Amino acid sequence: MEILVCVKRVPDTSENEITVNRDGTDIEREDLVYSVNEWDNYAVEEAIRLRDTGGGSVTVVSLGPEETEEVIRREMAMGADKGIHLMDPVFEGSDGRGVAAALKAEVEKGNYDLVLTGAQADDGAGQVGGMLAAMLQWPFAALVNHIEMSGDGILKIGREIAGGNQEFSEIRLPCVLSIQTGINEPRYVGIRGIRKVASLEIPVHGTAELGIPPEAVGEVGAKVKRIDYFVPQLGDGAEILEGSQEEIIDKLIELLKSKGGIK
Amino acid sequence: MAQIFAYILHKDGVLDDTALELRAAGATLDPEAAVTAVVTGSAGDLEKVCKEAARSFDTVWKVENDALAYPNAEVIRPLMKRLLPKNSLVLLPHEHFGMDLAPGLSVALEAAYLPDSVAFEGMEGDVLKAVREEYSGMVRTHVRCNLSTGAVITLRPGAFAPDERKDKTGEIMDKTPEVFQEGLPEVPRRYLEMVEAEAGDVDITKSEVLVSVGRGIEEQDNLEMIQELAKAMGADVSCSRPIVDAKWMEKSRQVGTSGKTVKPKVYLALGISGSFQHLGGIKGSPFMVAVNKNPKAPIFQVADVGVVADILDFVPNLTEKIAESAK
Numbered sequence A: 001m002e003i004l005v006c007v008k009r010v011p012d013t014s015e016n017e018i019t020v021n022r023d024g025t026d027i028e029r030e031d032l033v034y035s036v037n038e039w040d041n042y043a044v045e046e047a048i049r050l051r052d053t054g055g056g057s058v059t060v061v062s063l064g065p066e067e068t069e070e071v072i073r074r075e076m077a078m079g080a081d082k083g084i085h086l087m088d089p090v091f092e093g094s095d096g097r098g099v100a101a102a103l104k105a106e107v108e109k110g111n112y113d114l115v116l117t118g119a120q121a122d123d124g125a126g127q128v129g130g131m132l133a134a135m136l137q138w139p140f141a142a143l144v145n146h147i148e149m150s151g152d153g154i155l156k157i158g159r160e161i162a163g164g165n166q167e168f169s170e171i172r173l174p175c176v177l178s179i180q181t182g183i184n185e186p187r188y189v190g191i192r193g194i195r196k197v198a199s200l201e202i203p204v205h206g207t208a209e210l211g212i213p214p215e216a217v218g219e220v221g222a223k224v225k226r227i228d229y230f231v232p233q234l235g236d237g238a239e240i241l242e243g244s245q246e247e248i249i250d251k252l253i254e255l256l257k258s259k260g261g262i263k
Numbered sequence B: 001m002a003q004i005f006a007y008i009l010h011k012d013g014v015l016d017d018t019a020l021e022l023r024a025a026g027a028t029l030d031p032e033a034a035v036t037a038v039v040t041g042s043a044g045d046l047e048k049v050c051k052e053a054a055r056s057f058d059t060v061w062k063v064e065n066d067a068l069a070y071p072n073a074e075v076i077r078p079l080m081k082r083l084l085p086k087n088s089l090v091l092l093p094h095e096h097f098g099m100d101l102a103p104g105l106s107v108a109l110e111a112a113y114l115p116d117s118v119a120f121e122g123m124e125g126d127v128l129k130a131v132r133e134e135y136s137g138m139v140r141t142h143v144r145c146n147l148s149t150g151a152v153i154t155l156r157p158g159a160f161a162p163d164e165r166k167d168k169t170g171e172i173m174d175k176t177p178e179v180f181q182e183g184l185p186e187v188p189r190r191y192l193e194m195v196e197a198e199a200g201d202v203d204i205t206k207s208e209v210l211v212s213v214g215r216g217i218e219e220q221d222n223l224e225m226i227q228e229l230a231k232a233m234g235a236d237v238s239c240s241r242p243i244v245d246a247k248w249m250e251k252s253r254q255v256g257t258s259g260k261t262v263k264p265k266v267y268l269a270l271g272i273s274g275s276f277q278h279l280g281g282i283k284g285s286p287f288m289v290a291v292n293k294n295p296k297a298p299i300f301q302v303a304d305v306g307v308v309a310d311i312l313d314f315v316p317n318l319t320e321k322i323a324e325s326a327k
C-alpha cells in the first residue's frame, strides 16, 4: 500500500506554558519547544506497521514554515520512506480548508491508497482529514483506533466512540482516516536515527508546484479567521494553597478530611 | 439570515443531551429564526424521537430508512447534501459523530466550517464572532466566520447552556421521499458492529474518592506513589487518557468523554492539565483538588483548591503525612 501521512509541527503543550503576547495577536513563541503533533506520531507509526506487514511505502507530508523540515525528518527517522514539505509564503493564515486544499493537490500528484491524519492538532479543530477526504471524494473515518486489511481494497477499521466503546466498519480504499492516540505504541526515535536521515532530500512544494491558485489558500481563501488570543477566566478559579510545603499539606489534609476525601 | 438546522443525535429512542444545547445556540445566532431539527433514523424509535424534538424545535425534518438505523456519517453526509438548501447553517455537537460528519459536510455544501465553538459573541453583518480553544484549553481565540455562503458549526458539548423549556409544538415533516428520490447513495463505509469497552477490576464510576493521575507522572514506575497515596486515603485510582495510551493503566480507569463518566465526592487531579475531554467525564460537581507544576494549567480554572507543585515531590510527602495523621 502507498500511504501518505499528514503531520504538523506544533508547540509541545506538555513541555511549554502557552501564554498570549502583549497585544493578543499571537501566543508567545520565543521559547517554545516544538514537536510533531502527538496524534500524527501515532499515524506515522501505524503507517510504518502497515507497510512492514503488507509492503508498499510511507510518505510524510507537512505544510508549514522552514522549521517544519525538522519534524518531517524526525518522522523519516521513525521509518517513513519519503518526506514532502509544503511551503509557500501565501500559505500563511490558511484555515483548515486552505491546508486541506494544498494537501489535496499533493495527494493527487501521487498514487496513494491510504491517507492518514491525526484526529486533531494544536488548534483542536479536527477538520483537515475530513475536509481532505471530501475534496478528494474519498471515504473518511474519524478517530480510528484499529486498522487491518480485509480482502482486496478493503480495510476493517475500529473507531473510538463515547465511553471507550469501539465501532467497527469496513471501508473502501482509497480513503482518508484520522487516527486516535492509543492505536499503537509509537517507537522511540534517537539522535542516531535522526542523523541517519539528515542528508536525505526533502522536496519543497509551493502553490506553483501544486498547481493551485494562491487565492485558494492563506488569509484570502479563509472563511474562518482568528481575530485574537486571550486567556480564559472561567468561574472563580481554584483557591491556590500558599505557604511552605508542610503548611500546604496540613491545610490540604484538613480540607480533604472535611470533604470526606480521607477515610 | 439563512435557515438554521440542528442535526439531532439520539439513541434508543432518547434525544442526546446536546440537542437542547443546539437549540440554545441556534437562538443566539438569530433570536428570530425558526430552528429546524433534522432527525434521521429507522422505523421504530424515530417517530418517538421526532415527537420529542418537536417540543423543542419549530420544525422537525424526518428522514427514515433502514440504512439509517446506525448513524454512519458516510451515509448521512450525501443525504444531507440532497436535503439542505443552499447557504444553510448547520449545527452539530463536536463529539465522535460530529467530528466524523461535519468537516466533509462543509466541503460538500461549499460552506464554511467552524469547529468546536465554545461561545458565540454576536453577528456583524454576515460574520459570526465566536470563541474557540487552542492548545488544549490553555488559550482561547476569537474567530470570525463568514456565514454568507452557509456554514457547518460544531459546538463543544456542555459549552452552551441547554434550553430546556420544551415549549414548542413543532411540525414534523417527512422528508424521506424527497431525500431518496435518487435512491440510496452508494456507501463506501459499511457499519459492522459495536464492541463495548471491557470492564476492569475496579468500577471507578462508583468510587466516592478518586485519585486521578495524568501525564505529569512522567514514568510508569512513578505510578506506585499514586497507588500508595490512594491507599492511604482509602480512594480508588483513575487517570487521564495518555496514561492509558501508554498502556500503564487499563482503559477502565480512564476518566473522560472517551472513557468513564465518574461522579465522586472528591476528585484529586495530579499532573492533569484539564482538557475538556477529560473534564467531560467528571459529573456531580465533586470537591476538586488539582496539583500541577504549571500555575497556568487550565485545571486550576475549574478546581476548588489548587496546589502549584511537582507531584513527584509533593505526593510522597502528602502520603506520609496522611499515614501519620491516621495513627
Ligand SMILES: Cc1cc2nc3c(=O)[nH]c(=O)nc-3n(C[C@H](O)[C@H](O)[C@H](O)COP(=O)(O)OP(=O)(O)OC[C@H]3O[C@@H](n4cnc5c(N)ncnc54)[C@H](O)[C@@H]3O)c2cc1C
Residues within 6 Å of the ligand: A013, A014, A119, A120, A143, B136, B213, B214, B215, B216, B217, B239, B240, B241, B242, B254, B255, B256, B257, B258, B259, B260, B270, B271, B272, B273, B274, B275, B276, B277, B278, B281, B291, B292, B293, B294, B297, B309, B310, B311, B312
Ligand atoms: C476525541 C477525543 C477524546 C478524548 N478523550 C479523552 C478522555 O476520555 N480522557 C482524557 O483524559 N483525555 C481525552 N482526550 C485527550 C485530551 O485531549 C488530552 O490530550 C488529555 O486529557 C491530556 O491528558 P493530561 O492532562 O494527563 O496530559 P497533558 O495535557 O500533557 O497535561 C499534563 C499536565 O501535567 C503537568 N505536569 C507535568 N509534569 C508535572 C509534575 N512533575 N508535577 C506536576 N504537574 C506536572 C503539566 O503542567 C500539564 O498541565 C481525548 C482527545 C480526543 C481528541
Ligand SMILES: Nc1ncnc2c1ncn2[C@@H]1O[C@H](COP(=O)(O)O)[C@@H](O)[C@H]1O
Residues within 6 Å of the ligand: A005, A006, A007, A008, A009, A037, A039, A040, A061, A062, A063, A064, A096, A099, A116, A117, A118, A119, A120, A121, A122, A123, A124, A125, A126, A127, A128, A129
Ligand atoms: N499544516 C499541516 N500540515 C500537514 N498536515 C496537517 C497540517 N495541519 C493539520 N494537518 C493534519 O490534520 C490533522 C488534524 O488537524 P486539525 O484539523 O488542524 O485539528 C493533523 O493531525 C494533521 O494530520
